[in-house]
Amino acid sequence: MFMDGSMDKLPDKEKKKFFGNIYQKATKLNVIISDILRASEVDTDEFVIDPKTARPAQLEEILISVHKDLKELADEKQIELKLFLLKKKTSPILTNADFLEQAIYNLVDNAIKYTSKGGVSLSLEQQKDLLKVEVKDTGIGIPQKDQVKIFDKFSRAGNAVNMYADGSGLGLFIVKKIVEAHSGGKVSFESKEGQGTTFTIIIKAAQ
Numbered sequence: 579m580f581m582d583g584s585m586d587k588l589p590d591k592e593k594k595k596f597f598g599n600i601y602q603k604a605t606k607l608n609v610i611i612s613d614i615l616r617a618s619e620v621d622t623d624e625f626v627i628d629p630k631t632a633r634p635a636q637l638e639e640i641l642i643s644v645h646k647d648l649k650e651l652a653d654e655k656q657i658e659l660k661l662f663l664l665k666k667k668t669s670p671i672l673t674n675a676d677f678l679e680q681a682i683y684n685l686v687d688n689a690i691k692y693t694s695k696g697g698v699s700l701s702l703e704q705q706k707d708l709l710k711v712e713v714k715d716t717g718i719g720i721p722q723k724d725q726v727k728i729f730d731k732f733s734r735a736g737n738a739v740n741m742y743a744d745g746s747g748l749g750l751f752i753v754k755k756i757v758e759a760h761s762g763g764k765v766s767f768e769s770k771e772g773q774g775t776t777f778t779i780i781i782k783a784a785q
């Protein structure tokens with residue numbers, strides 16, 4: 579419409595709607611491209627968080643940053659996004675904080691996307707030298723039959739596709755690769771269709 583000049587004839591309100599659509603699609607494409615790049619970056623057996631290049635980080639800071647970035651998305655959907663931290667500072671971990679933040683972001687992003695009522699909570703606990711990050715939602719859940727493949731590339735459950743058509747199915751693949759790139763890092767979940775899902779990340783404290 580820009581090219582053939584027909585955009586010029588539209589009233590401002592209509593123009594704004596088109597600009598909005600173009601902006602939204604461009605943003606979505608940007609997310610898809612960065613997911614594909616990140617997925618190929620982490621998709622090798624050699625991908626590990628090398629203790630030599632890793633830096634000490636506080637999980638509290640990473641969780642606060644994810645909470646801040648996704649609060650608006652939750653507010654727009656009128657979903658409560660709660661953050662639970664311990665009063666006492668947890669032990670530092672050795673990580674690449676950008677990668678780990680992306681993993682936690684992906685989990686919270688899913689929790690908000692696949693929840694239409696209720697809330698999402700993001701919490702941090704420490705048991706001895708293990709740090710536990712939990713992302714809990716009251717959303718659509720993952721159907722039993724889809725659970726075994728859910729960390730595979732491009733894997734999406736039918737109920738999620740119906741709710742949100744544009745996902746690429748790369749988010750959880752990236753989460754698993756990043757978490758398991760930490761020595762002793764683990765990610766797991768429990769989910770009931772129609773009731774909700776809890777994802778848990780375990781990372782070892784720095785020695």
Ligand SMILES: Nc1ncnc2c1ncn2[C@@H]1O[C@H](COP(=O)(O)OP(=O)(O)OP(=O)(O)O)[C@@H](O)[C@H]1O
Nearest residue numbers: 688689692719734735738745746747748749750775
């Ligand atoms: N919190 C959740 N509640 C319900 N289903 C979930 C949740 N998290 C993940 N899923 C299921 O796992 C699938 C894979 O998630 P993943 O984040 O990899 O991809 P996606 O959200 O579909 O797309 P994107 O790559 O854009 O994040 C989802 O499509 C959905 O079926």
Ligand SMILES: [Mg+2]
Nearest residue numbers: 688745749750
């Ligand atoms: Mg996702």
